[in-house]
Each structure stands twice: as C-alpha cells, then as structure tokens.
Amino acid sequence: MTPSERLSIAGAATAHIVLLAALSLAWQNQKMLAAPTDAVPVEIVDISDAPRTPEPPKPSMEAAPQDTAAAAPEAEAAPEPEPVKADAVPPPEPTKPSPPKPKAATPTKAPPSPLDTSTLASLIDKSLPKATKKPLDTSKLAKELNAAAPARATVDPRAAATLAQAIRAQVAPCWNPPVGGRDVRRMTVIVTVNYSRDGRVIGMPQAGTPTGMTATNADYARAFAETARRAVLRCQPLKLPAELYDLWGSVEINFDPEEMT
Amino acid sequence: MRLILLVTGLAAAPVLAQSAPLRVDINAGLMQPMPIAVPSFAPGNGASTEAGTTTALGERAAQVIAGDLRSSGLFKPIDPAAYTTSVGIDDVLKPDFPAWRTIAAQALVTGTVTANPDGGITLACYAYDVFAGAEIARQGFVTTAAGWRRAAHKCADLVYSRLTGESGYFDSRIVYVSETGARTRRIKRLAIMDQDGAGHRFLTSGQNLVLTPRFAPGQQTITYMSFENNRPRVWLYTLGSGRQEAVGAFTGMTFAPRFSPDGQNLVFSMAVGGNTDIYRFNIATRATSRLTSGPGIDTSPSYSPDGAKIVFESDRGGSQQVYVMNADGTGQQRISFGEGRSASPVWSPRGDYIAFTRIGGGRFGIGVMRPDGSGERLLTNGYQDEGPSWSPNGRVILFARGDRSGQSGLWSVDISGLNERRIATPLDASDPAWSPLLP
Numbered sequence: 001m002t003p004s005e006r007l008s009i010a011g012a013a014t015a016h017i018v019l020l021a022a023l024s025l026a027w028q029n030q031k032m033l034a035a036p037t038d039a040v041p042v043e044i045v046d047i048s049d050a051p052r053t054p055e056p057p058k059p060s061m062e063a064a065p066q067d068t069a070a071a072a073p074e075a076e077a078a079p080e081p082e083p084v085k086a087d088a089v090p091p092p093e094p095t096k097p098s099p100p101k102p103k104a105a106t107p108t109k110a111p112p113s114p115l116d117t118s119t120l121a122s123l124i125d126k127s128l129p130k131a132t133k134k135p136l137d138t139s140k141l142a143k144e145l146n147a148a149a150p151a152r153a154t155v156d157p158r159a160a161a162t163l164a165q166a167i168r169a170q171v172a173p174c175w176n177p178p179v180g181g182r183d184v185r186r187m188t189v190i191v192t193v194n195y196s197r198d199g200r201v202i203g204m205p206q207a208g209t210p211t212g213m214t215a216t217n218a219d220y221a222r223a224f225a226e227t228a229r230r231a232v233l234r235c236q237p238l239k240l241p242a243e244l245y246d247l248w249g250s251v252e253i254n255f256d257p258e259e260m261t
Numbered sequence: 262m263r264l265i266l267l268v269t270g271l272a273a274a275p276v277l278a279q280s281a282p283l284r285v286d287i288n289a290g291l292m293q294p295m296p297i298a299v300p301s302f303a304p305g306n307g308a309s310t311e312a313g314t315t316t317a318l319g320e321r322a323a324q325v326i327a328g329d330l331r332s333s334g335l336f337k338p339i340d341p342a343a344y345t346t347s348v349g350i351d352d353v354l355k356p357d358f359p360a361w362r363t364i365a366a367q368a369l370v371t372g373t374v375t376a377n378p379d380g381g382i383t384l385a386c387y388a389y390d391v392f393a394g395a396e397i398a399r400q401g402f403v404t405t406a407a408g409w410r411r412a413a414h415k416c417a418d419l420v421y422s423r424l425t426g427e428s429g430y431f432d433s434r435i436v437y438v439s440e441t442g443a444r445t446r447r448i449k450r451l452a453i454m455d456q457d458g459a460g461h462r463f464l465t466s467g468q469n470l471v472l473t474p475r476f477a478p479g480q481q482t483i484t485y486m487s488f489e490n491n492r493p494r495v496w497l498y499t500l501g502s503g504r505q506e507a508v509g510a511f512t513g514m515t516f517a518p519r520f521s522p523d524g525q526n527l528v529f530s531m532a533v534g535g536n537t538d539i540y541r542f543n544i545a546t547r548a549t550s551r552l553t554s555g556p557g558i559d560t561s562p563s564y565s566p567d568g569a570k571i572v573f574e575s576d577r578g579g580s581q582q583v584y585v586m587n588a589d590g591t592g593q594q595r596i597s598f599g600e601g602r603s604a605s606p607v608w609s610p611r612g613d614y615i616a617f618t619r620i621g622g623g624r625f626g627i628g629v630m631r632p633d634g635s636g637e638r639l640l641t642n643g644y645q646d647e648g649p650s651w652s653p654n655g656r657v658i659l660f661a662r663g664d665r666s667g668q669s670g671l672w673s674v675d676i677s678g679l680n681e682r683r684i685a686t687p688l689d690a691s692d693p694a695w696s697p698l699l700p
Binding site for chain 2: 042043045168219234
C-alpha cells in the first residue's frame with residue numbers, strides 16, 4: 001500500500017465514524033445497483049468465403065446459431081478465440097498465405113508503379129519519422145566497387161562489404177522489428193532474396209527458421225520473420241550498380257535486432 | 262517513436278565465395294507504428310438488427326478495431342480519407358493490394374457484418390499482409406446484436422496477435438474505483454468498463470468506501486476492500502448476480518486482496534494486534550494460513566502466474582520495499598534495492614516482470630524489474646503515478662495518475678515506456694485492475 005492509500009483509509013475510517021454518529025440506521029445495508037448485464041457471449045466460428053453471397057440473410061458462414069438466452073451469460077463461457085492458422089483455412093483466391101519459394105528467376109508481376117514507400121509514407125503522414133539515409137549515388141558506388149574489384153571472377157571482400165553496406169542502408173529503414181516482444185533479443189532470421197536487374201524483388205523472399213524459435217514462441221517467430229520479409233518487399237527497388245548484378249542478384253540478409261533498445 | 266540507429270557501419274565484412282549469395286547483416290531497424298487500413302466492414306446482407314443496420318455496424322466495428330490497434334501504439338490506422346479504393350462485399354476476400362500499397366498500408370483488415378435470422382450477427386474478420394499480397398488470418402464471430410462491440414474487439418485481438426506474435430488484450434475489461442466529491446468527503450464506487458472505456462457501469466452505490474478491486478482469473482468475481490458497516494475488510498463481488506459477501510469472519514482488518522492464478526485462494530493482509538501480515542484464504546474450505554510474520558507491515562501480495570511465488574511489499578527493513586517468497590511463505594527475500602521506496606508490486610501475467618510503484622523525491626512513478634530484482638526500469642514519473650496493473654498479455658501497464666489538485670485518472674503505458682495515454686472515465690479514477698481476456 002502506498003502512503004496515499006493509507007492516508008485515505010485512515011481518513012475514510014474517521015469519516016465513517018462521524019457519519020455513524022450523525023446518521024442512524026438504514027444506511028448500513030449497501031445498496032446494490034442492478035447487477036450489470038455481463039459481457040454477451042461471442043462464439044468463435046470458422047469462416048469460408050462468405051462475403052461472396054451478398055443477399056441471403058442467413059449466415060453464409062458455417063456458423064452455429066447463437067444462443068439467444070440472455071440468462072446468466074457470465075456462466076457459459078464462450079470458447080476462447082483460437083487464432084486460426086492461416087493455412088488451416090482455405091485462402092480465398094490465388095493469394096497464398098505462406099511464402100512460395102521462388103526457385104527460378106521468373107519475373108513476377110512487378111508492382112504497378114515504381115514505389116518509394118518511404119516517400120509515400122511521409123506524404124500520408126508527416127509525423128512518420130523519415131529514414132535518415134542520403135540518396136545513394138550509385139555511380140560513385142560503382143566506381144568504388146570497380147576500383148576495388150577489377151577482376152571478373154573473384155571479388156575483393158571490400159567490394160562485397162561496400163555492396164552489403166549499400167543494401168543495408170536501403171533495406172534497414174523498412175525494418176520494423178517487433179520490439180517489446182518477449183523474445184526479440186534472442187531472435188534472428190535470414191531472408192533469401194532474389195533481385196532482378198532493376199533492383200526489384202523476384203518472387204517472394206524466403207525467410208528461414210528464426211534462431212531462438214521454440215515450441216512456445218512459434219507465433220512470435222512467425223511474426224518476427226514476416227517483419228523481415230516485409231522490409232525487403234517494402235524497400236525496393238534497390239539502387240545498386242547494374243554492372244555488379246552478378247554479386248547482388250541473390251542476397252542473404254540476416255536480420256538481427258541486437259542494436260535495438 | 263524513436264529513430265533507432267539505422268546503419269551500423271561495416272560490422273563483420275561479409276565473406277563472399279564466388280557462388281555463395283551476398284550476405285548482408287541488418288542489426289537495427291526503424292521502430293514505428295505499422296500503417297494499417299481498416300475500411301468499414303461490408304454488410305453481409307441488408308437486414309437490420311436491434312443495434313442498427315449491418316452497414317452501420319460495419320462502420321462502427323471498423324472504428325472499434327482501428328481504435329484498439331491505435332491504442333496499442335504498435336499500429337497506425339490510416340485515415341480513411343486517404344483510401345484510394347473502396348471495400349465492397351466483393352473486395353473483402355479479394356483486396357486490391359496495389360491500391361493499398363500506394364497508400365503505404367502494410368496490413369489490411371476487412372470483414373463483413375451479417376444479420377442472422379435469430380436476431381444476432383456474424384462478424385467475419387480477415388487480415389492481410391499487403392506487401393506479401395496474402396491473407397494471414399481469418400475468423401468469424403457469432404454473437405447477439407448488442408455483442409457487436411465484443412466481436413470487433415476479438416477481431417482486433419486476432420489482428421494484433423497475428424502481426425505481433427503476442428496474445429491480444431482488447432477483449433478485456435477494467436474495474437476501478439470511481440471517485441467524486443470533496444477530498445474530505447470522497448465518494449468511492451466500484452466501476453467497470455471495457456478496456457477502451459465503452460460500456461461503463463457502476464457496481465456499488467458509493468455508500469461505503471471501497472478500495473483495491475481485483476479480478477478473479479475467470480473474471481466473474483471481483484475481490485476488493487470495503488468499509489461496509491464500518492468494518493474495513495475484504496469482500497467478493499459476483500458480476501453475474503451483483504451479490505456481495507464478506508470474506509471470512511476475521512477480527513482484524515483485512516485489505517489488499519488478490520486472487521491466486523487458479524482462483525481458489527485469496528491472499529490479503531490482515532492487521533492483528535498492531536502487526537500486519539499476509540494470509541492465504543481458501544475460498545472453498547475457508548482454511549486460512551499465515552504466510553508472513555514478524556513486525557512491520559507486509560502487504561500488496563501478488564502471485565506469479567504459475568502460482569509458485571508471491572511478490573509483496575514490506576517495511577520490515579525500515580522502508581517499503583519489494584520482497585518475493587514461495588507461495589507457502591518460505592524463502593522470503595528482498596528484491597528491490599533502487600533509490601527511494603518501492604511499493605504495490607504486481608507480477609506480470611507473462612511472468613517476466615514485476616511492476617511496482619517507485620516513491621522518492623516527492624514523486625511517484627511506475628517501474629518494472631525482473632523477478633530477481635534485476636533490470637529495474639522506470640516507465641513513468643509523475644506527481645503521483647501508482648497502483649500498476651498488467652494487461653492480460655503482459656505488454657501494457659495501467660495505473661492511476663494523480664495531480665496536485667487531488668484529481669486522478671487512469672493511464673496506460675507500454676512496457677517499453679512508450680505510448681503513455683489516458684483512459685477516459687466519467688469521474689476521477691484510481692486503483693485500476695485489468696481483467697484477463699474475456700472468456
């Protein structure tokens with residue numbers, strides 16, 4: 001108990017004694033307000049492709065009809081909402097919840113317009129923090145890289161490091177890791193990405209199994225891996241020197257929030 | 262939201278074999294609320310319900326869901342005025358992902374509200390990863406027309422848990438002490454409301470002073486302290502019936518009650534002969550055991566989620582500090598050693614932290630520490646921030662904030678220390694307790 005609580009207990013006790021002296025009986029029985037109508041039960045049901053049928057008034061989902069009995073709703077416990085695994089439910093249309101593995105470098109439908117999401121976000125909401133990255137001068141980068149890696153086959157590690165730095169600078173601003181989660185510090189995930197020559201992601205980036213994933217934090221691990229995949233998908237196309245495409249056509253990005261507070 | 266170190270320099274230069282893919286390490290990102298679109302849910306049919314048309318309910322459900330997600334601080338619902346596409350019944354399952362990408366929505370929630378022949382409704386809830394162009398969750402909720410709000414909270418919980426990997430907390434309630442009147446003649450009533458402030462109701466009339474309400478795990482029952490009949494002692498309130506009963510027939514004053522995680526026991530303080538100790542009371546058998554002894558005030562007991570330990574406050578060492586003991590009272594040890602005094606500890610439902618009130622320098626703040634006392638962090642610092650209570654998922658802390666004028670209200674803060682926000686109450690408010698998720 002905090003001192004203020006103690007004070008209020010003492011104060012209230014005194015007040016009650018005074019009250020008792022002043023008033024007589026009758027007040028002692030605490031009046032009950034009408035018992036609150038309690039939370040109405042909600043039943044969890046699986047849903048199929050319901051919204052297709054706009055008209056019929058009867059529930060087009062396979063929903064058991066609701067008990068309308070209003071009596072003692074508190075007593076009957078509605079089943080706890082169990083998150084439906086996305087793949088347990090037939091996905092509606094061609095979209096698949098799990099990332100398909102892009103094996104071949106088949107060009108996907110590119111997004112309709114060149115998308116700079118960071119610019120868009122700041123257009124929509126000025127309060128969004130802007131990524132503090134300078135526009136990348138790819139010509140300069142290419143020059144540096146060429147100087148560092150003149151050979152055709154083998155690559156100077158410094159060139160690779162510079163390239164990795166360029167990719168990091170462009171993807172990191174789009175990574176929004178779920179910090180505050182219980183296991184965030186122990187988790188890392190590698191996302192394999194294939195890029196086309198214009199810097200666009202080909203197919204769906206593939207996230208590996210996060211390190212630190214256990215039976216009890218599988219949901220968190222999935223959400224964590226998806227933030228990494230989302231970062232790759234949001235921050236594209238990459239601006240990288242085309243002449244070094246052989247080096248960055250396929251990239252493994254290791255997402256590790258070790259420096260986040 | 263803070264900008265967190267973006268680029269981390271040339272750490273660990275990647276080694277590149279000719280055939281191996283380039284390896285890139287990203288060690289930090291940008292922490293910001295995720296932009297999410299929650300367009301009005303489409304009417305599944307044209308019928309009307311007691312609570313309104315399906316069209317109206319669809320609009321209100323989307324607002325409730327967006328409000329829930331916004332309140333978490335982890336999501337930023339996009340203003341519907343920015344939408345470039347509408348969501349009719351045919352778009353619920355086939356969203357126009359490119360259109361949502363152009364307004365930078367990273368996630369999308371769609372749904373329908375359908376009136377059922379029995380007068381109830383079915384709310385269907387779908388969540389999408391916009392950039393992956395994929396559905397990630399779906400769930401239907403069948404309820405009475407009046408239950409549309411709960412169904413919307415459950416949809417918000419589905420979205421929150423799918424995108425964060427943590428369990429949700431929006432389908433929950435808050436019980437607290439509503440206060441009004443002059444400081445010397447304060448009227449205090451138990452009140453209950455949904456976590457977003459909707460559905461506010463008073464539970465007691467205010468004739469007797471009440472303090473420290475706490476939910477039972479099944480949340481049909483609330484335990485609290487009342488001065489009824491001028492005898493300060495612990496009571497139980499059954500929500501379904503409104504029935505109130507005093508706990509036990511103790512001679513001493515009993516206070517600061519809390520349920521055990523299995524709901525079978527209460528722990529509380531009892532003052533006997535000038536000494537205040539912690540007792541455990543079995544609700545079914547009425548068996549009572551004393552868990553602490555010795556001089557000083559031992560109070561504010563709170564179980565660990567596994568029921569094995571109890572954290573409490575004691576001034577046995579000269580000032581209020583936080584102690585932990587086994588559930589049978591053995592192994593008592595002090596865990597708080599920070600500056601000032603530490604009071605009203607509460608164990609997080611996920612077990613990883615203990616929240617407490619830090620008192621010092623004329624101020625009260627809310628802090629957290631690990632169950633072994635390490636990693637102490639202050640989350641708030643106010644004139645009088647006190648009485649922490651955890652959200653059901655252990656992510657958010659609710660507390661009472663008082664000011665110099667004597668007014669007080671309910672506030673919440675994320676465990677990261679971010680997203681401090683006020684929860685509106687009709688009158689002054691103190692002593693909040695967050696319920697578990699509704700069954």
